[in-house]
Amino acid sequence: MSRMKDTGRTMGQGWRKGPRATRRLVTDRLATALSLGATALLVIALASILWTLLRNGIAGLSIAALIHPMGPPGTNGGLANAIVGSVIQTVVALLIATPIGLGCGVFLSEFGRGSRFATSVRFVSDVLLSAPSILIGLFVYLVLVAPFGHFSGLAGSVALAILAVPIIVRTTEDMLRLVPVAMREAGAALGAAHWRVVLFLCLRSAAPGVLTGILLALARVSGETAPLLFTSLGNQNWSFSLDRPMASLPIAIYQYAGASYDDWVRLAWTGALLVTLGVLGINIIVRFGFRKKQS
Amino acid sequence: MKRAPAPRTTPAPLQEARATPLWKGDRLFRLVVGFCALLVLVSLGGLVLTMAFGGSKAFATFGPEFVVSNIWNPVTNQYGALAPVFGTLGSTLIAILIGVPLAFGAAFWLTNIAPPVIAGIVGTAVQLLAAVPSIIFGMWGFFIVVPFMAQHVQPFFRHHFGHVPVIRWLVHGAPFGYGLLTGGIVLAVMITPFVTAVMRDVFAVMPPMLKESAYGLGATRWEVMRRVIVPWSRAGMIGGVVLGMGRALGETMAVTFVIGNANTIGWSLFAPRNTVASLVALEFPESAAGSLKLSSLLALGFILMLLSFTTLAFARWLLREKKA
Numbered sequence: 325m326s327r328m329k330d331t332g333r334t335m336g337q338g339w340r341k342g343p344r345a346t347r348r349l350v351t352d353r354l355a356t357a358l359s360l361g362a363t364a365l366l367v368i369a370l371a372s373i374l375w376t377l378l379r380n381g382i383a384g385l386s387i388a389a390l391i392h393p394m395g396p397p398g399t400n401g402g403l404a405n406a407i408v409g410s411v412i413q414t415v416v417a418l419l420i421a422t423p424i425g426l427g428c429g430v431f432l433s434e435f436g437r438g439s440r441f442a443t444s445v446r447f448v449s450d451v452l453l454s455a456p457s458i459l460i461g462l463f464v465y466l467v468l469v470a471p472f473g474h475f476s477g478l479a480g481s482v483a484l485a486i487l488a489v490p491i492i493v494r495t496t497e498d499m500l501r502l503v504p505v506a507m508r509e510a511g512a513a514l515g516a517a518h519w520r521v522v523l524f525l526c527l528r529s530a531a532p533g534v535l536t537g538i539l540l541a542l543a544r545v546s547g548e549t550a551p552l553l554f555t556s557l558g559n560q561n562w563s564f565s566l567d568r569p570m571a572s573l574p575i576a577i578y579q580y581a582g583a584s585y586d587d588w589v590r591l592a593w594t595g596a597l598l599v600t601l602g603v604l605g606i607n608i609i610v611r612f613g614f615r616k617k618q619s
Numbered sequence: 620m621k622r623a624p625a626p627r628t629t630p631a632p633l634q635e636a637r638a639t640p641l642w643k644g645d646r647l648f649r650l651v652v653g654f655c656a657l658l659v660l661v662s663l664g665g666l667v668l669t670m671a672f673g674g675s676k677a678f679a680t681f682g683p684e685f686v687v688s689n690i691w692n693p694v695t696n697q698y699g700a701l702a703p704v705f706g707t708l709g710s711t712l713i714a715i716l717i718g719v720p721l722a723f724g725a726a727f728w729l730t731n732i733a734p735p736v737i738a739g740i741v742g743t744a745v746q747l748l749a750a751v752p753s754i755i756f757g758m759w760g761f762f763i764v765v766p767f768m769a770q771h772v773q774p775f776f777r778h779h780f781g782h783v784p785v786i787r788w789l790v791h792g793a794p795f796g797y798g799l800l801t802g803g804i805v806l807a808v809m810i811t812p813f814v815t816a817v818m819r820d821v822f823a824v825m826p827p828m829l830k831e832s833a834y835g836l837g838a839t840r841w842e843v844m845r846r847v848i849v850p851w852s853r854a855g856m857i858g859g860v861v862l863g864m865g866r867a868l869g870e871t872m873a874v875t876f877v878i879g880n881a882n883t884i885g886w887s888l889f890a891p892r893n894t895v896a897s898l899v900a901l902e903f904p905e906s907a908a909g910s911l912k913l914s915s916l917l918a919l920g921f922i923l924m925l926l927s928f929t930t931l932a933f934a935r936w937l938l939r940e941k942k943a
Contacts, residue, residue: 352839356732362724363733366815367741369808370748373759380762427655435649436656445656447931448663454861454927455666456869458896459920462903463666466673466917470908486662493659502824519648540750547752550871553900574754578872581758596755603750611743 381597384590394560394576397585403595405562409571410599413477413556414546416566417484421545422538425489426527429496429534434522436497446497453490460486461551469555477563477570480556484548488541495537499530543603549574573599667924674918680911685918691882691893693902698915700922702882706799706892707923710874711867713803713888718811718867719860725811726818731840731848742819749812754872760805761876769796773889788886797879800888809873810863817859821852861931868927871896895923 341349388402395401428445436442460483468479503526511521527534552558558575559568573595580592677685677698688699725745729738773794780786792798825848833843849856871894879891880901899916906913 348839348842352841355727355841355844359724359728359732362721363728363741366721366725366745366811370744370812372763373748373751373755373808376759376763377755424655424658427652428659431649431652431656435653441653442656445660448660450861450931451928452659452663452666454865454868454931455663456865456871456896456923456927458869458871458899459666459670459924462673462899462917462920463669466669467665489659489662518645520644522648543750543752547754549752549754550896550900554903574752574872577754577758581754581761581876592758596758599752600755603752604747607747607750 377593377597377600380590380593384594385597389591389594393562394571394591397583397588401587401591403573403576403591403598405559406571406573406576406595407598409477409556409559409563410546410573412564412566413481413484413552413570413572414542416478416481417488417545418538418542420481420485421488421492421541424485425492425538425541426496426534428489428493429500429537430522430527432493432497433500433526434518449490449493452486453494456550457487457548458550458553461554464551465554475555475557475569476567477556478566480552480570480572481566483551483555484545487548487551488545491541491544492534492537495540496530496534499533499537500526502533503529539607542606546603547574547599549578553578667921670917670921670924674914674921676911676914677918680914685915686922689882689884691898693912696911698912700895700915700919702884703893703895703898703919704922704926705884706802706878707868707894707896707926709799709892710802710806710878710894711864713800714806714810714867715860715864717804717807718814718863721807722811722814722818722859722863723856725815726822727844729815729819730822731844745812745819746816749816751812752872753809753866753870756805756809756873757876759808760801760873764801764805765796765877767796768798768801768889769794776889789888791885791887792890794889795879795891797877797891798887798889799878799892802874802878802892802894805873805877806867806870809870810867813866814859814863817862818852818856821855821859822848825851864930865927868930869896869923870894871900875900895919 388400390402390407391404392400392402393405394403428449432442432446432449436446464479464483464486468482469475500522507525507529508521511525512518516525552572552575556572556575557569558579559571561571563570577592577595577599580588580595583589583592681688681698685698686700686704688697689701689705690697690699691702692698729742729745733741773790773792773796776790777794780790829847829851830843833847838846874894875897878894878897880893880897881891882893882898883890884892899919902912903916906916
């Protein structure tokens, strides 16, 4: 921060800070202060969210909330079926999305230079990335729910998978592009086929980034409510079949948060806390894993 | 599918030197990943087609009137898209205006100014918070921001600016706490960590030598940011903003709790409005299959789709021009 001043002093005798240097210094200071302000504001807003979440969520957190299924107001209902439903749907969604996303990302980075097909896939993936999640819900409703006449957990998973794929595609492609050319050349020089170079050299060296993408996808998907509204619908009871309407935490939160029953609102907060803890927990665990591997 | 030209990264002689058996594996590999790419293409195609097909009844009934009419009345079966589209664009604009400077400032501070330890902690926190589901932001908005707006912000603006011409129109309205501005603020808080995380990553992968050279020439930190880092990482930054904007445009849960759900148009930032996404979320479950209402909702979805298309095309165009 005192660089400019020091320069002035050490350069000594003949040098005096002119208007131009002052202006540069002031601009720099101003930018520094503003950026600090922006960060502080951001941190305060986020702290407020976390604080609200913790205060209200912990109040309703109990064993009963974790092992009882949802129930009518006043019956000591819990969230157990919603938790299980969420886990099932998210896992199935990622199982669908990860191979497709990786494959597409690899295609774009390895075979996608200049070809028209690749350009359009890239564009489409970008569009899907910013495609409103609720539209994905509508789409899957029209394709997988309306023709079969009933809502299903599988439809929910497919909707979530469609959301996850473009995130994985984008990060995979970006990360593969960051892999140094020398590494590919080294692989090729050893006589490895292109696919081996890609899978075992490039993808591996880009693994942390690619995994970040999958995690971003997981994080995005596990809290998504909108695409599930018209696909897996939510369920007040236990449901393990992907063929039937399935409960999920976000839907439970959505249904309960606006309710006028105190115990439902409390459960909504608890659910919100659980979703957030789950998402953050996964992130933290993976970060930890990375550090260990790298060192 | 014809064979693509060899990747530029591998020198041509190496390509020729490859033995034939390897080539077969490559071909299969290419087919498999190409199929994945095709799936992505097909899913968007399906999305656009189903929306267009589903909304065709509404477009056929109302014609172009659908887009410019601000009436949304299920009782009289009259539907127009203008009000929710207005709400969507308005709240997104507010979110971007608030969120992007914040994100840029935070990313600048985290990468160039903060002591490494603090930058590590805050940066990780921001990155983690980018992962918080949108419904959490919706609940926070509903229980914290809405009362705050109703009790403090709105009375303040009404009191101080209620008689100032022009601004008066912006702050007009009963202090419900719900409204366009509240929606925009919640959206901004939601997308800022996301955009910050992307920008920070983009700044972080920049070769330090470029920065150090600029510092060596005596540039201040802001000058390094402005003249070296920003030009170098512009594409990534815009990418981050587009990601955030995409989330804001189509966000349902964070908005539906706080926007007020009134299909109206007006200057006031404090009056309840509606967005396309939250209107669909609210009314879709109440619409009978094959009804005009359902079709209108799908037509709205189609319009939303077009909006995000246009946004993205615009961003891409920006990207290209800056790169050249």
